[in-house]
Amino acid sequence: MTQGNWSETNTSWAEGVLKVDFHLHSGEDPVDLIHHDAAMLIDRAAAAGYGALAITLHDRQLDDSSLTAFARERGVVLLPGIERTIEGKHVLLINFARAAAESIFTFRDLEWLKSRANGIVIAPHPFFPGASCLGRQLDRHAHLFDAVEWSYFWTKRLDFNSRAARWARAHGKPIVGNSDTHDIRQLGRTHSLVASEAHADAICAAVRDGRVEVATEPVPLSELALVLGGMMLRHRLLHVKQLDLEDERRVRRNRPVAARAVSE
Numbered sequence: 001m002t003q004g005n006w007s008e009t010n011t012s013w014a015e016g017v018l019k020v021d022f023h024l025h026s027g028e029d030p031v032d033l034i035h036h037d038a039a040m041l042i043d044r045a046a047a048a049g050y051g052a053l054a055i056t057l058h059d060r061q062l063d064d065s066s067l068t069a070f071a072r073e074r075g076v077v078l079l080p081g082i083e084r085t086i087e088g089k090h091v092l093l094i095n096f097a098r099a100a101a102e103s104i105f106t107f108r109d110l111e112w113l114k115s116r117a118n119g120i121v122i123a124p125h126p127f128f129p130g131a132s133c134l135g136r137q138l139d140r141h142a143h144l145f146d147a148v149e150w151s152y153f154w155t156k157r158l159d160f161n162s163r164a165a166r167w168a169r170a171h172g173k174p175i176v177g178n179s180d181t182h183d184i185r186q187l188g189r190t191h192s193l194v195a196s197e198a199h200a201d202a203i204c205a206a207v208r209d210g211r212v213e214v215a216t217e218p219v220p221l222s223e224l225a226l227v228l229g230g231m232m233l234r235h236r237l238l239h240v241k242q243l244d245l246e247d248e249r250r251v252r253r254n255r256p257v258a259a260r261a262v263s264e
Contacts, residue, residue, distance in 0.1 A: 018051030019215075020192045020203065022081065022094055023124055023149060023178035031058035032231075036184045038067050046074035048188050051198055054081030054094050061098040077198050083124065086110060090132045092149070095119035095200050107141045120146040120204045122176060125153070127163040142171050146208050152179040152190040155218045174207055177214035183227045190216040 027037040036044075038055055045053050053076055055062050061082040071078040081094045082101045091110070093101045096119040104110050114121065123145050126134040138145065148168040150161045168175045177190045193213045196206035206212060219227075 018194045019049050020052040020194045021179050022054045024055050024181040029057040030060050042071045046076050052077040054079040056081040056083040058083050061101050063098045079200050089134045089137050092122035092124050095204050110144050122147045124149045125151045128160045147174045147176045150175050150177045150214045152186050174210045174212050175214050177216050182231050
């Protein structure tokens with residue numbers, strides 16, 4: 001694992017090595033309220049020297065050929081991806097067909113999918129204190145996971161990633177660095193360096209083979225406060241918006257229907 005600042009401007013920081021992030025969210029996400037859209041995210045990543053990205057919306061896979069072409073023009077491979085909720089836990093599915101990925105609801109479904117496709121399964125923020133984090137389910141289903149995430153969200157004093165890294169080493173799993181971007185300023189502080197050709201299947205194979213290194217640095221407390229504060233505020237605004245929509249639907253359902261005159 002490499003710690004420090006990275007400021008590459010080329011697609012790869014070294015010949016044959018790609019700068020990759022397997023966990024990003026954008027404004028197209030059906031669950032989160034996010035200011036940047038996918039095109040803005042791709043532009044920013046290309047300028048920062050990324051060679052590949054997976055935009056992993058919650059429970060919906062972004063499948064847009066124009067975005068794939070947009071990324072390709074900027075030297076970026078856009079990997080198919082989704083942050084799928086499986087038995088209440090978040091799991092990253094990378095390089096699977098959209099219909100198949102969106103049809104996974106149980107770990108048994110996931111086992112079926114892995115036996116029939118060439119994608120990779122990543123455990124995101126597995127030991128963070130959240131109900132949707134894998135926790136003990138990672139032990140129960142260790143054979144289904146190809147890699148474990150080291151997340152952007154850590155400081156020198158607050159670190160839930162080290163436990164994930166220890167688990168990965170104990171189980172012989174690669175560790176990948178991801179930003180879990182919800183706020184554009186997260187991009188770049190934590191990412192993966194993958195020894196691979198710039199092709200989705202090759203990148204996945206490289207991760208499975210362990211040809212990946214994490215580049216990361218702790219987040220300054222001031223930045224973390226802004227990022228988390230913004231996420232909580234947007235979540236609250238989205239919740240209020242949903243409540244307003246529910247109230248509007250309720251009013252429409254309860255609105256009396258005007259009597260219509262019956263002509264004789």
